[in-house]
Amino acid sequence: MTPQKPRRSLTLRDVSEAAGVSEMTVSRVLRNRGDVSPATREKVQTAARSLGYVPNKIAGGLASQRVNLVAVVIPSLSNLVFPDVLGGISAELDDTGLQPVVGVTNYAPAREETVLHDMLSWRPSGVILAGLEHSRGSRAMLQNAGIPIVQIMDVDGTPIDTAVGVSHDRAGREMAAEILRAGYRRIGFIGTHMPEDHRARKRLTGFEGALAEAGVALAAREFYQGGSSLAKGRELTERILAREPDLDFLYYSNDLIGAGGLIWARDQGIDIPGRLGLAGFNGVDLLDGLPVRLATTDARRLDIGRRAARIVAGKDPRPEGGVIALSPTFLPGDTIRRPR
Amino acid sequence: MTPQKPRRSLTLRDVSEAAGVSEMTVSRVLRNRGDVSPATREKVQTAARSLGYVPNKIAGGLASQRVNLVAVVIPSLSNLVFPDVLGGISAELDDTGLQPVVGVTNYAPAREETVLHDMLSWRPSGVILAGLEHSRGSRAMLQNAGIPIVQIMDVDGTPIDTAVGVSHDRAGREMAAEILRAGYRRIGFIGTHMPEDHRARKRLTGFEGALAEAGVALAAREFYQGGSSLAKGRELTERILAREPDLDFLYYSNDLIGAGGLIWARDQGIDIPGRLGLAGFNGVDLLDGLPVRLATTDARRLDIGRRAARIVAGKDPRPEGGVIALSPTFLPGDTIRRPR
DNA sequence: CTGAAAGCGCTAACAA
DNA sequence: TTGTTAGCGCTTTCAG
Numbered sequence: 001m002t003p004q005k006p007r008r009s010l011t012l013r014d015v016s017e018a019a020g021v022s023e024m025t026v027s028r029v030l031r032n033r034g035d036v037s038p039a040t041r042e043k044v045q046t047a048a049r050s051l052g053y054v055p056n057k058i059a060g061g062l063a064s065q066r067v068n069l070v071a072v073v074i075p076s077l078s079n080l081v082f083p084d085v086l087g088g089i090s091a092e093l094d095d096t097g098l099q100p101v102v103g104v105t106n107y108a109p110a111r112e113e114t115v116l117h118d119m120l121s122w123r124p125s126g127v128i129l130a131g132l133e134h135s136r137g138s139r140a141m142l143q144n145a146g147i148p149i150v151q152i153m154d155v156d157g158t159p160i161d162t163a164v165g166v167s168h169d170r171a172g173r174e175m176a177a178e179i180l181r182a183g184y185r186r187i188g189f190i191g192t193h194m195p196e197d198h199r200a201r202k203r204l205t206g207f208e209g210a211l212a213e214a215g216v217a218l219a220a221r222e223f224y225q226g227g228s229s230l231a232k233g234r235e236l237t238e239r240i241l242a243r244e245p246d247l248d249f250l251y252y253s254n255d256l257i258g259a260g261g262l263i264w265a266r267d268q269g270i271d272i273p274g275r276l277g278l279a280g281f282n283g284v285d286l287l288d289g290l291p292v293r294l295a296t297t298d299a300r301r302l303d304i305g306r307r308a309a310r311i312v313a314g315k316d317p318r319p320e321g322g323v324i325a326l327s328p329t330f331l332p333g334d335t336i337r338r339p340r
Numbered sequence: 341m342t343p344q345k346p347r348r349s350l351t352l353r354d355v356s357e358a359a360g361v362s363e364m365t366v367s368r369v370l371r372n373r374g375d376v377s378p379a380t381r382e383k384v385q386t387a388a389r390s391l392g393y394v395p396n397k398i399a400g401g402l403a404s405q406r407v408n409l410v411a412v413v414i415p416s417l418s419n420l421v422f423p424d425v426l427g428g429i430s431a432e433l434d435d436t437g438l439q440p441v442v443g444v445t446n447y448a449p450a451r452e453e454t455v456l457h458d459m460l461s462w463r464p465s466g467v468i469l470a471g472l473e474h475s476r477g478s479r480a481m482l483q484n485a486g487i488p489i490v491q492i493m494d495v496d497g498t499p500i501d502t503a504v505g506v507s508h509d510r511a512g513r514e515m516a517a518e519i520l521r522a523g524y525r526r527i528g529f530i531g532t533h534m535p536e537d538h539r540a541r542k543r544l545t546g547f548e549g550a551l552a553e554a555g556v557a558l559a560a561r562e563f564y565q566g567g568s569s570l571a572k573g574r575e576l577t578e579r580i581l582a583r584e585p586d587l588d589f590l591y592y593s594n595d596l597i598g599a600g601g602l603i604w605a606r607d608q609g610i611d612i613p614g615r616l617g618l619a620g621f622n623g624v625d626l627l628d629g630l631p632v633r634l635a636t637t638d639a640r641r642l643d644i645g646r647r648a649a650r651i652v653a654g655k656d657p658r659p660e661g662g663v664i665a666l667s668p669t670f671l672p673g674d675t676i677r678r679p680r
Numbered sequence: 681c682t683g684a685a686a687g688c689g690c691t692a693a694c695a696a
Numbered sequence: 697t698t699g700t701t702a703g704c705g706c707t708t709t710c711a712g
Contacts, residue, residue, distance in 0.1 A: 011689060011690085012689065012690065013689085023689090023690080023691095024690095024691080027690070027691065028691095031691090033691090055689095055690085056688095056689055056690070057690095058688090058689080058690090059688070059689030059690040059691085060689080060690050060691070061690085062688090062689080062690070062691090063689075063690040063691040063692075064690080064691055064692075065691095065692095
C-alpha cells in the first residue's frame with residue numbers, strides 16, 4: 001500500500017506478475033484496448049494501483065510509433081496574448097488524449113529552429129506554431145515531419161500546411177479607416193522595433209497603406225526596444241507628443257503600451273477622444289477595468305487556438321487552400337470619436 | 341538537398357548508410373560522445389544535415405533510460421505570476437540540456453493528479469510543482485518517482501523532497517505590521533474565494549493573526565469567485581466601501597484586483613493614501629506604469645524559479661532540511677502612508 | 681577510433 | 697478472451 005522509493009521504476013512485468021496474467025493483458029487493461037474479462041480487468045487494476053505503477057510512455061511511444069503530444073511554438077509567454085491562444089488549444093485538445101507541449105522562441109529565428117528540432121525529436125502528432133515566417137531550416141524540418149503543421153495568428157502569406165489567423169494587413173487597414181472616418185488626420189504610430197515581429201510590421205504596412213490611399217501620411221512614429229509595458233507606453237506617448245504636439249491620434253502596436261499612453265494622457269488632462277484619439281491592438285481583457293476602454297482590434301486569439309487545435313486533432317478537416325482567415329474585429333471602446 | 345515528404349522518418353541507419361559508417365559512430369557524432377576522428381565527424385554531420393535527420397528521442401530515452409525533461413506543474417498561466425516563475429526556470433535550465441515541460445492544473449487537485457501522472461509517464465529528470473498541498477495519490481506518485489521533486493512558492497509546511505518559496509504566513513504578518521505602523525486601524529480584506537488557493541489562505545491567516553496580536557480585528561472582508569481582473573477589483577472595492585464606508589485600509593489578495601481598486605478609488609477622488617490605504621500582493625511589474633504605485637509584497641517569483649531549477653539541474657545541492665525560504669519583501673509604493 | 685550485439689519497456693500482429 | 701513473438705530506434709557495453 002505504501003511502497004518504498006524504488007531504485008528502478010516499475011514495469012508492466014511487475015504488474016503482470018502481481019496480477020498473474022500476461023504483460024499483454026495488463027497492457028490491454030491499462031489502455032482500455034481489446035476485450036478483457038471484467039474479473040481480469042479488476043485484478044490488473046488492483047495490482048497496478050497498489051504497486052503505484054506509472055506506465056512508461058517512452059517505451060509505449062517507441063513501440064506504437066504514436067505519441068500523443070502536440071508541439072506548440074510561440075514567441076513569448078509574458079505577452080498577455082499567448083496564454084489566450086493556449087487556452088483555446090487546451091480546451092479543444094482536452095477530450096482528444098492529445099497534450100500540448102509549449103516551446104518559447106523569444107522572437108528569435110535561430111531559437112525557433114532549435115526549439116522545433118527539439119520538439120520534433122519527440123515525434124509529436126502535430127505542430128502549432130506562431131507566424132508564417134521561418135528560417136529555411138525550420139521550414140525544411142516542418143515539411144519533412146509528416147505530421148499536421150498549423151501556423152497561427154497570421155494569414156498574410158503562404159502556409160507550409162495550414163494557417164489559422166487574422167490578416168494583420170487588413171487589421172491595420174481597417175483601423176486606419178475607422179480613424180479617418182472619425183475625422184482624425186494628424187496620426188502618429190508607436191510600436192516596438194522588432195524586425196522579427198512580422199505581424200506588427202504587417203499591421204503598420206496595412207495601416208500606412210490605407211492612410212496613403214486617403215492622402216494622409218503618418219505624421220510621426222516612435223519605436224521602442226524590449227518588452228511592452230504600461231510604463232513604456234507613458235514614456236513614448238509623452239515623447240511623441242513633445243515632438244509633435246499637434247497629433248490628434250495615436251495608433252499603438254499593442255494594448256499594453258496603448259493603455260500606458262491612455263493613462264498618461266488622462267493624467268495630463270488631455271481630452272480623449274476629443275483632442276486626442278487612441279487605439280491599440282489585441283483586445284486583451286486584462287485591461288477591461290480601466291475607467292476608459294481603449295479602442296482596439298480583437299485578434300481572435302481564443303478562436304485561433306481552438307481552430308488550430310481542432311485541425312491538429314482531426315476534428316476539423318484541413319481547409320480548402322489551407323487557410324482559415326478569421327475576421328479581426330474593431331472594438332471602438334471610448335478612445336475614438338464616434339463618427340458623425 | 342530538398343528531400344520529399346517521407347512516409348516514415350529517417351533513422352540513424354539512413355544516416356549511417358549515407359555516411360558509410362556504423363550507426364554507432366553516427367550516434368557518437370550526433371551526441372558529441374566519445375572520440376571520433378574529425379574526418380568521420382565531418383562526413384556524418386554532412387550526411388545528417390543533408391538528409392534532414394532529426395534524432396528520435398523516444399528511442400534514445402528508452403535506450404539510455406534518461407530523459408532531459410523537467411516537469412513543471414502550476415495552477416494557472418493567466419495569473420501574471422507564473423510566467424515569471426517559468427522565466428526563472430528556463431533561464432537556469434538553458435545551459436543544462438534540460439527542458440521544462442509545463443502542465444496546468446487550474447487549482448484542481450484531481451486535475452493535478454492527472455497532469456502529474458501524465459508527466460511522470462514520460463520519465464522526466466525532475467519535477468517542479470507549485471504548492472505543498474497535494475492529494476494522497478499525487479504525493480505517492482512523487483515519492484515513488486525516484487527523481488528530484490521541488491515544491492515551489494510556499495514554505496509553510498513539510499516538503500516531499502525540497503521546497504523553495506516564501507512564507508505566505510509571514511508575508512501576511514509583515515504586511516499587517518506595516519499597515520498598523522502607518523496608523524491604519526479600520527482594515528478590510530478583499531480576496532478570492534478559492535479553498536484550493538492555499539497560499540492566499542495562509543496570507544490571510546497570517547495577516548489576521550498579526551492584527552489580532554495588536555488588538556485589531558478585520559473590519560470587513562469581501563470574497564469573489566473566478567479569475568482576478570482590474571474590473572473585479574473596482575467592483576469589490578466599491579461594494580466593500582458601500583458596506584463599510586469608514587474603512588481606512590484595504591488589503592487585496594493580489595496586485596491585479598488591488599490595482600483595479602486603486603484606479604476606482606482615484607476616480608472617486610478618494611485621498612490615497614491619506615483617507616484610504618491600499619496594498620496588494622505579488623509585485624507584478626506589469627502594473628509599473630500606473631500613475632500611483634500600489635504597495636505590495638514581492639513574492640520573489642523569479643528567484644524561486646531559478647533556485648528550484650538549480651536544484652533539479654544539480655547545480656545546487658538539496659538544502660539542509662529540504663527548505664529554501666526566501667524573504668518576501670515589502671514594497672511601499674505610494675498607497676500606504678509613511679509612518680511618522 | 682570504430683563496430684557488433686544486446687536490450688531498454690512497451691505494443692502490433694498473430695496464434696491459440 | 698488471453699498469450700506469444702518480434703520488433704520500435706536508439707544507446708550501452710564490450711570487443712577489436
